[in-house]
Amino acid sequence: MSPMVPEPGSASTAACASVAPQKTAERDPEKLHLTPENVAALGAGLPGTEDTAADPDSPAGPSKRRAGRRGKHKSKPRRVRKAKERSNRAVWSVVPAGHRPARHIIRWLRSIQELAEFQLARKDLKANIWRFANAVAQGPGFDPASMTIMPIWQRLQERYGFPAKSISNYFRRLRDWGALAVVATGRTAEFTPKSSGRTENEAAIYVLLEKAEEEVVEKSSVPVPTRAVNNPPHARGDEASKPINDAASPHASSKRAAQRREVNHQLLNRTEPLWDPNATTNAPTKRGRREAERLASLELQFRSFPLQRISTPHVAAICRPFLRAGWTIKDILHAIDWRPNTDAKYHHDGANGVENTGAWLAFRLGKWVRHDGDFYRSPSQKRAAERIQKIAERRAAVERRQRELAERSQFVSPALSWRERVAQVQSATA
Secondary structure, three states: OOOOOOOOOOHHHHHHHHHHHHHHHHHOOOOOOOOHHHHHHHHHOOOOHHHHHHOOOOOHHHHHHHHHHHHHOOOOOOOOOHHHOOOHHHHHOOOOOOEEEOOOHHHHHHHHHOOHHHHOOOHHHHHHHHHHHHHHHHOOOOEOOOOEEOOOHHHHHHHHOOOHHHHHHHHHHHHHOOOEEEEEOOEOHHHOOHHHOOOOOEOOEEEEEEEOOOOOOOOOOOOOOOOOEOOOOOOOOOOOOOOEOOOOOOOOOHHHHHHHHHHHHHHHOOOOOOOOOOOOOOOOOHHHHHHHHHHHHHHHHHHOHHHHHOOHHHHHHHHHHHHHOOOOHHHHHHHHHEOOOOOOEOOOOOOOOOOOHHHHHHHHHHOOEOOOOOEOOOHHHHHHHHHHHHHHHHHHHHHHHHHHHHHHHOOOOOOOOHHHHHHHHHHHHO
16 A cells, blocks of 8 residues: 655644744744743754653663763662771771861770760760760770771670660661761671672771860960960069060970989999889888889889880879788789770780870779779789689698598408408308
């Protein structure tokens, strides 16, 4: 059959005649007018528009929808590489404005207590978050160089008893308060790139934050004096002019410097232990105890390098309650590096990052003081108690054995010699 051709006088012929000039006018830039009808007709005449609208299963349709989805919902950023997850660039890229990585883990704990959100929280919430922050600070995976930490949820659940929902809630609160920032998100082995060659799960990396100290700017045209200056003349005629040293830098204490020189001199000239590290400092007189505590503190400074920054009387004043409780030098060295009643060791020492050595020593030894003010047993006291217990157990075992033998001898007749047995047989046959 031949295709049907519209007649010249029909309505379809008129419609075609009216559409053809319109398309010609739309393609001609000089005759194109930006009217709503022309814009709609121009959009409808673009290639792929009608096919997409008519056939949603066409290749152009799904690709356009996928592009729209990507523009509406941004993709999740990729995790930082394992080798660079604790680098300075990765850490500082997530530090918010007005914050900085904490200079010390103790300063981080104190900054949490100073937060307004923490102070205004409920009493039970404050206690739980403070306990959670201490658990995170004492956990493994802490890097003092970058002030990043890698907490393990399973360890927090098993050792400290935090539910998974509470852990997530506490981490979210610390992030909202500006105490933590996520450097690298956690990732399971299923989503680890195959090119890395790793098949284990990767825990999240957090950086400990504290508020940056704002520099106070003097809003005055008068320069701040950097050295001692005099008061303006004739300010007070009846008073002598005295120098103002408020802006001068503080000078080091001469007494402390002399004490440090004395400590270094005694430690350099040490040929033998100044005090037995396994002996206590008990003495019958007060002067004898003081001298023993001074020598023990000096020997403690020789064995612990960070304690050489402060004077020997300062060390003796901090360690005196423990020395009078029967502790030895080795016990104090153990308490500085280890937590009480656990096999957990501190991840950092006082050699780097400690500004106040005396406060650091008092904090480490303060962990060995009970809530009632009594001291935990030192390692030497534990060993002495175990030795006494073993001796008592052996003595009790020997006494119990002798008692059993004595009770058994009452019911068993003594053995007869062969002469007595022969005499019994002859008397029986006679």
